[in-house]
Amino acid sequence: MSLLDLSISELGRRLRAREFSSVELAEEALGRVEALDGKLGAFLRTTPELALEQARAADRRLADEADPPALCGIPIGHKDVLCTRGVETTAGSRILEGFRPPYDATVVARLARDGAVVVGKMNCDEFAMGSSNENSAFQPTVNPWDAERVPGGSSGGSAAAVAARLSVATLGTDTGGSVRLPASFCGVVGVKPSYGRVSRYGVIAFASSLDQVGPLAKTVEDAQLVLSSIAGPDRRDSTTSPAPVGDLAGALQEGVRGLRLGIPREYLAAGLEDGVKAVFDSACRWLEAEGAELVEVSLPSTEYALAAYYVIAPAEVSSNLARMDGIRFGPGEPQAPSLLEAYELARNRGFGPEVRRRVALGTFVLSSGYYDAYYLRAQKVRTLVARDFSRVFDGVDALISPTAPTPAFRLGERTHDPLAMYATDALTLPANLAGISGLSVPAGFASGLPVGVQVLGPYLGEAMCLRVGAAVERSADVWRRVPAGFDG
Amino acid sequence: MVGADRGDGAGGLDLALVAHLSRLARLGLTDAEMEAILPQLRAILAAVDRLQEADVSGVDATAQIGGLYDVMRDDQVEPGLTAGEALANAPSHEAGLLRVPAIQ
Numbered sequence: 001m002s003l004l005d006l007s008i009s010e011l012g013r014r015l016r017a018r019e020f021s022s023v024e025l026a027e028e029a030l031g032r033v034e035a036l037d038g039k040l041g042a043f044l045r046t047t048p049e050l051a052l053e054q055a056r057a058a059d060r061r062l063a064d065e066a067d068p069p070a071l072c073g074i075p076i077g078h079k080d081v082l083c084t085r086g087v088e089t090t091a092g093s094r095i096l097e098g099f100r101p102p103y104d105a106t107v108v109a110r111l112a113r114d115g116a117v118v119v120g121k122m123n124c125d126e127f128a129m130g131s132s133n134e135n136s137a138f139q140p141t142v143n144p145w146d147a148e149r150v151p152g153g154s155s156g157g158s159a160a161a162v163a164a165r166l167s168v169a170t171l172g173t174d175t176g177g178s179v180r181l182p183a184s185f186c187g188v189v190g191v192k193p194s195y196g197r198v199s200r201y202g203v204i205a206f207a208s209s210l211d212q213v214g215p216l217a218k219t220v221e222d223a224q225l226v227l228s229s230i231a232g233p234d235r236r237d238s239t240t241s242p243a244p245v246g247d248l249a250g251a252l253q254e255g256v257r258g259l260r261l262g263i264p265r266e267y268l269a270a271g272l273e274d275g276v277k278a279v280f281d282s283a284c285r286w287l288e289a290e291g292a293e294l295v296e297v298s299l300p301s302t303e304y305a306l307a308a309y310y311v312i313a314p315a316e317v318s319s320n321l322a323r324m325d326g327i328r329f330g331p332g333e334p335q336a337p338s339l340l341e342a343y344e345l346a347r348n349r350g351f352g353p354e355v356r357r358r359v360a361l362g363t364f365v366l367s368s369g370y371y372d373a374y375y376l377r378a379q380k381v382r383t384l385v386a387r388d389f390s391r392v393f394d395g396v397d398a399l400i401s402p403t404a405p406t407p408a409f410r411l412g413e414r415t416h417d418p419l420a421m422y423a424t425d426a427l428t429l430p431a432n433l434a435g436i437s438g439l440s441v442p443a444g445f446a447s448g449l450p451v452g453v454q455v456l457g458p459y460l461g462e463a464m465c466l467r468v469g470a471a472v473e474r475s476a477d478v479w480r481r482v483p484a485g486f487d488g
Numbered sequence: 489m490v491g492a493d494r495g496d497g498a499g500g501l502d503l504a505l506v507a508h509l510s511r512l513a514r515l516g517l518t519d520a521e522m523e524a525i526l527p528q529l530r531a532i533l534a535a536v537d538r539l540q541e542a543d544v545s546g547v548d549a550t551a552q553i554g555g556l557y558d559v560m561r562d563d564q565v566e567p568g569l570t571a572g573e574a575l576a577n578a579p580s581h582e583a584g585l586l587r588v589p590a591i592q
Contacts, residue, residue, distance in 0.1 A: 100576070100577060103569070195552075196554040209553070239559075308539060310536050325514070327588055328578050330577075335589075336589050339591045342589045360515065363509045377544060422532075
């Protein structure tokens with residue numbers, strides 16, 4: 001038993017009762033990373049000095065303040081695409097090696113404001129492009145439930161660290177499923193907020209119209225506490241919604257009685273593995289037993305969503321990554337004979353294969369002569385995908401499906417087939433195209449591997465997602481299970 | 489051929505076009521790297537050509553979700569980065585300026 005097995009509210013109670021200090025909790029987290037991350041690869045670096053400084057400050061707040069924030073003194077980790085002032089931030093790419101941002105991302109600053117304690121930066125696919133974490137330029141992360149399998153991506157380090165109890169919660173980013181997929185593969189909760197619910201200021205951009213920051217945590221309540229800290233308007237990101245976040249905590253206890261939940265027919269037709277189907281069927285029975293009405297719905301544009309995503313996301317990549325030129329940050333090539341060669345050398349040495357593919361693809365679909373047939377058409381299909389969701393949400397409160405067609409796959413299984421890797425996100429990426437809310441919650445196991453259920457809610461429907469997710473979590477009753485080798 | 493209705497998909501992509509993309513995107517791909525990436529890009533484009541089957545007649549394009557537009561606020565003066573902070577990550581700088589190889 002480790003302190004990191006406890007939920008945030010349990011830890012909060014015991015911190016306030018002085019059973020242990022935030023410094024002791026941070027030391028335990030750092031000690032576990034030191035002892036156990038060698039076999040996991042979830043952390044790109046730890047931040048012990050920062051952690052202990054923040055923990056000491058948290059202990060003072062816990063002693064002095066009548067009502068310190070719920071996250072005060074709680075160890076967290078940040079996906080390495082989130083800028084952390086003075087702490088190396090690489091986005092998993094060689095081209096940013098050594099980059100120490102001069103400012104904090106808004107989400108980083110908000111968690112610091114609420115007293116959270118940063119233990120380190122989490123490994124991820126390079127620039128968050130990938131579904132397995134195998135595209136990290138520095139190291140693979142393995143799945144804590146089976147070291148021969150991937151943790152999912154691109155927030156694989158964030159998910160694996162929570163599952164292995166090396167951090168209480170973490171932040172990830174979700175552009176096509178990069179929070180929900182690794183959450184499903186590692187057996188933790190992962191939330192993809194609606195587009196604009198959480199600030200992207202200080203997030204190293206992948207695809208700006210799709211990216212959102214979201215929490216990974218052991219429980220739906222833990223994820224809610226982190227989401228409540230980071231969500232809401234930010235004057236540094238003009239795409240944040242001005243709508244108030246509201247009381248997300250209240251949703252957790254409401255139950256699902258009287259809710260109408262839709263099951264998208266097209267999501268079940270996508271070659272689900274039997275073990276995944278069995279877990280999903282159990283979740284459906286639990287929700288019905290709790291008083292929800294389940295209805296089949298159709299999202300007919302789903303068949304085009306993957307294609308639209310793999311035009312729109314690379315197009316935005318090719319624009320966003322133009323700033324990675326080795327002039328203002330990164331190792332660069334200052335001795336190159338010409339400026340053009342400096343750019344080409346820095347980018348050729350700095351970008352891995354998947355990033356090169358997406359930059360080339362995005363450059364192609366934005367090129368004169370191909371723009372209308374690919375990029376413009378993909379944006380129109382995006383409208384169809386969004387309309388599908390709007391239509392079904394007129395009749396149901398939320399949608400449920402498996403998060404992924406399979407449990408975690410084997411390391412190396414899909415690295416040589418980009419299309420097979422892309423298909424991993426088939427059930428998650430439509431929500432990014434439509435900008436709606438979603439989460440993945442652990443619902444059971446298939447052959448010893450975790451299986452998540454995805455809950456999708458309307459735009460700014462985070463409370464509904466949490467409400468349904470909490471009901472699945474209560475019935476599944478699996479969150480206290482710890483992977484072998486990390487329990488103790 | 490701006491305004492083409494249909495993609496010619498994977499068929500349109502050859503080594504010369506990959507070389508052009510590599511130059512445009514400053515990827516600096518070697519000949520061997522271009523040979524390796526060509527079939528991968530062709531396979532991806534063949535898959536995304538599925539888009540051509542979708543009926544998008546009369547459908548507007550969506551560039552961004554959320555319905556916000558022309559988000560404005562009053563200017564506010566507040567401390568920003570110092571020149572030293574802004575240059576601290578540059579591999580080469582001199583006298584408060586970024587230093588780059590000559591443009592040729």
